[in-house]
Amino acid sequence: MVIGKPLFTVEQIQRKVQELADRITRDYEGKELVMVCILKGAFMFFSDLVRHIRVPLKVDFVSCSSYVRSDSSGDIKLHHDLREQIRDKHVILVEDIADSGLTLNFLREHLLQREPASLKICVLLDKRERRLVDVNLDYVGFPIPNEFVVGYGLDYSNMFRNLPYIAVFKKST
Numbered sequence: 001m002v003i004g005k006p007l008f009t010v011e012q013i014q015r016k017v018q019e020l021a022d023r024i025t026r027d028y029e030g031k032e033l034v035m036v037c038i039l040k041g042a043f044m045f046f047s048d049l050v051r052h053i054r055v056p057l058k059v060d061f062v063s064c065s066s067y068v069r070s071d072s073s074g075d076i077k078l079h080h081d082l083r084e085q086i087r088d089k090h091v092i093l094v095e096d097i098a099d100s101g102l103t104l105n106f107l108r109e110h111l112l113q114r115e116p117a118s119l120k121i122c123v124l125l126d127k128r129e130r131r132l133v134d135v136n137l138d139y140v141g142f143p144i145p146n147e148f149v150v151g152y153g154l155d156y157s158n159m160f161r162n163l164p165y166i167a168v169f170k171k172s173t
């Protein structure tokens with residue numbers, strides 16, 4: 001297994017997170033937010049992001065896993081649901097990476113059933129080439145090419161989440 005050199009360094013990530021947090025602060029001035037983290041991948045991004053947002057907010061967590069089938073549909077299982085009431089609240093769903101789009105699409109539909117006042121999606125990375133379903137991303141950190149990346153919360157087999165930077169991961173053969 002080989003971890004390549006950083007695709008995004010600690011400094012680049014921190015600058016981008018600050019930029020996203022500033023945009024969110026401006027967009028929600030005078031409002032309250034419920035920030036929803038998709039575990040586990042988004043945990044590091046989420047904790048950095050919320051500490052830079054300057055509007056009152058609550059945090060909550062959801063956890064799900066996806067199994068992409070060959071017919072381009074996905075089976076998504078929800079392991080942990082929201083604890084907060086989000087009816088009539090402004091909600092931002094935070095994810096590490098948009099890949100097929102199936103997870104975000106599923107969670108978006110799931111949260112919309114609770115009738116929030118608004119629902120936006122924030123992702124650190126966007127692997128557009130891999131999209132199977134259309135999903136509107138309101139805040140995007142970095143678009144990336146079709147490579148498997150690890151670090152800053154992103155994993156391979158639940159490993160490498162603790163790297164402070166993001167790197168391309170290749171299985172040695």
Ligand code: IMP
Nearest residue numbers: 041098099100101102103148149154155
């Ligand atoms: P989806 O295909 O958009 O539903 O993404 C499902 C999940 O796959 C994401 O939440 C990530 O946890 C994971 N994932 C997708 N691409 C990568 C990657 O390059 N590295 C690590 N995890 C990834």
Ligand code: MG
Nearest residue numbers: 040041154155
């Ligand atoms: Mg993951």
